[in-house]
Amino acid sequence: MTEKTFGLPERWDETTDVAVIGSGYAGLAAAIQARDAGAAVVILEKMPHYGGNSIISGGGCCSYDSKLHLRQKLGLGEDSWQLHMQDTIRGGGDQSVPELVEVMVKHAPEAIDLFVDAGVAFAETLPRMGGHSAHRSHLTIGNKGIAMAEPLRDMALRKGAELRLKTAVKRIWRENETAPVAGLELEQEGKTVQLKVRRAVVIASGGFAQDVDFRMRFNPNLTDAYNCSNHKGATGECIRFAQAIGADVLHMKYIQLFPTANPETGNLDKHALDAYSSTGFGSLNVDKAGRRFVNELGGRDEVSDAQILGVKEKPTYTILNQAIYDALAVPTSIVEAGIRIGRIVAADSIEELAEKLHMPELSATVERHNGYLAAGEDPEFHKAISSHMIPLTTGPYYGIAQWPTIHFCMGGLRFDPSAHVLDTAGKPILRLYAAGECCGGVHGANRLAGNAITECMVYGAIAGRNAAKE
Numbered sequence: 001m002t003e004k005t006f007g008l009p010e011r012w013d014e015t016t017d018v019a020v021i022g023s024g025y026a027g028l029a030a031a032i033q034a035r036d037a038g039a040a041v042v043i044l045e046k047m048p049h050y051g052g053n054s055i056i057s058g059g060g061c062c063s064y065d066s067k068l069h070l071r072q073k074l075g076l077g078e079d080s081w082q083l084h085m086q087d088t089i090r091g092g093g094d095q096s097v098p099e100l101v102e103v104m105v106k107h108a109p110e111a112i113d114l115f116v117d118a119g120v121a122f123a124e125t126l127p128r129m130g131g132h133s134a135h136r137s138h139l140t141i142g143n144k145g146i147a148m149a150e151p152l153r154d155m156a157l158r159k160g161a162e163l164r165l166k167t168a169v170k171r172i173w174r175e176n177e178t179a180p181v182a183g184l185e186l187e188q189e190g191k192t193v194q195l196k197v198r199r200a201v202v203i204a205s206g207g208f209a210q211d212v213d214f215r216m217r218f219n220p221n222l223t224d225a226y227n228c229s230n231h232k233g234a235t236g237e238c239i240r241f242a243q244a245i246g247a248d249v250l251h252m253k254y255i256q257l258f259p260t261a262n263p264e265t266g267n268l269d270k271h272a273l274d275a276y277s278s279t280g281f282g283s284l285n286v287d288k289a290g291r292r293f294v295n296e297l298g299g300r301d302e303v304s305d306a307q308i309l310g311v312k313e314k315p316t317y318t319i320l321n322q323a324i325y326d327a328l329a330v331p332t333s334i335v336e337a338g339i340r341i342g343r344i345v346a347a348d349s350i351e352e353l354a355e356k357l358h359m360p361e362l363s364a365t366v367e368r369h370n371g372y373l374a375a376g377e378d379p380e381f382h383k384a385i386s387s388h389m390i391p392l393t394t395g396p397y398y399g400i401a402q403w404p405t406i407h408f409c410m411g412g413l414r415f416d417p418s419a420h421v422l423d424t425a426g427k428p429i430l431r432l433y434a435a436g437e438c439c440g441g442v443h444g445a446n447r448l449a450g451n452a453i454t455e456c457m458v459y460g461a462i463a464g465r466n467a468a469k470e
């Protein structure tokens with residue numbers, strides 16, 4: 001339980017219309033919309049640089065459509081917001097708040113369109129990722145979240161938002177449990193500053209995966225023995241500040257592991273992300289002996305559990321070939337760089353790859369899997385085979401080592417479809433909005449790939465628009 005601390009400062013030092021906490025996708029989307037609605041906006045960022053997890057993300061953003069119409073252009077089958085909604089809820093173990101999911105999937109095309117308007121160049125590919133039943137993940141060339149965040153930040157600045165770095169929020173001011181939020185206490189270059197808001201505060205401060213004590217309060221298994229893919233500032237204190245003025249939280253124990261991270265560092269380098277994206281095009285996951293151990297298109301929880309609880313010993317590997325890299329539109333230079341640093345092991349034949357990776361079972365596994373793709377059925381792990389899956393019959397072939405890393409917080413502040421933060425009685429806290437990874441409820445017990453950025457963009461925009469209307 002977080003102790004309640006209501007009150008107001010003795011004096012205000014500054015005033016703005018809308019204060020946005022955090023400069024990732026959610027905060028930037030909020031700032032853009034609030035500026036469009038005519039509000040003065042300050043984005044507060046505690047780190048010396050903008051962007052949080054957003055600039056290190058893989059940039060996969062799921063939507064059933066967009067003004068680019070990539071799925072239709074690339075002939076990658078059917079999709080709809082209803083199917084996206086069904087996948088998201090099923091992937092989250094039926095724990096998601098359906099109204100929140102519905103808003104996200106219906107407005108997802110607007111998220112891609114805002115990126116396009118900001119100048120983001122999407123690659124000519126549309127992978128189908130684990131847990132999704134359609135091809136819907138929009139990616140930049142090289143899977144670079146920064147290639148999406150940078151144009152968004154520039155758009156927010158062009159529109160007149162102020163971005164204040166090295167400025168940490170330390171407290172949210174609310175006089176009592178029925179009053180509207182009045183402002184924020186900031187620590188700026190060693191000085192305390194009291195910032196009053198005329199309209200509203202938007203919390204877009206990201207998740208808490210890097211705060212080991214805090215995450216272990218909800219899942220004691222997630223000790224510091226685990227790697228973590230997040231930026232150092234993902235420590236979740238604004239969730240606690242909001243609780244201190246009455247906000248409710250949900251799903252805090254649902255903390256996701258990402259299955260294909262670099263086994264040494266826990267980072268999601270380009271090769272880890274390609275391995276993850278490749279499963280919809282037919283790659284397979286194998287253990288050290290070269291045996292499959294899971295439905296590769298299972299959710300991240302299913303695959304990570306199969307690694308940690310089933311295989312037990314790191315690393316496991318993704319096995320793919322050049323044709324799959326081509327389908328992912330991965331430039332040859334990236335594959336070559338991966339081979340040079342030893343992240344990717346390459347071979348001209350499966351037998352040679354098996355020898356290099358010391359996998360006695362690999363050749364037989366690949367042959368069996370090729371047969372499953374031809375037959376349209378996977379009797380071993382019941383993967384949903386599709387016509388877009390490529391059999392491993394032509395080289396070169398590749399193996400990429402991997403192991404789960406702590407990655408994403410499904411839980412966070414309870415909020416409603418208008419992005420209002422709710423109190424423990426389920427009532428909106430006046431003049432307080434939230435968006436992005438600091439929120440809980442959209443992803444239930446397990447987030448599907450490419451759904452976090454969609455959530456940030458959709459709810460960031462809603463929060464910014466509504467904050468400006470106050």
Ligand SMILES: Cc1cc2nc3c(=O)[nH]c(=O)nc-3n(C[C@H](O)[C@H](O)[C@H](O)COP(=O)(O)OP(=O)(O)OC[C@H]3O[C@@H](n4cnc5c(N)ncnc54)[C@H](O)[C@@H]3O)c2cc1C
Nearest residue numbers: 022024026046052053054057058060169206436437452453
């Ligand atoms: C390596 C990696 C790859 C990923 N790839 C994908 C992907 O391909 N697709 C997808 O959908 N999701 C992906 N995710 C998840 C997704 O990137 C994040 O959930 C999303 O970027 C979070 O955005 P946000 O705006 O909510 O928070 P962030 O981008 O984390 O921004 C929050 C900001 O708030 C700041 N902040 C926190 N507390 C304070 C405070 N007290 N005062 C001031 N500032 C504060 C932080 O420093 C941070 O800069 C990935 C995550 C990681 C780590």
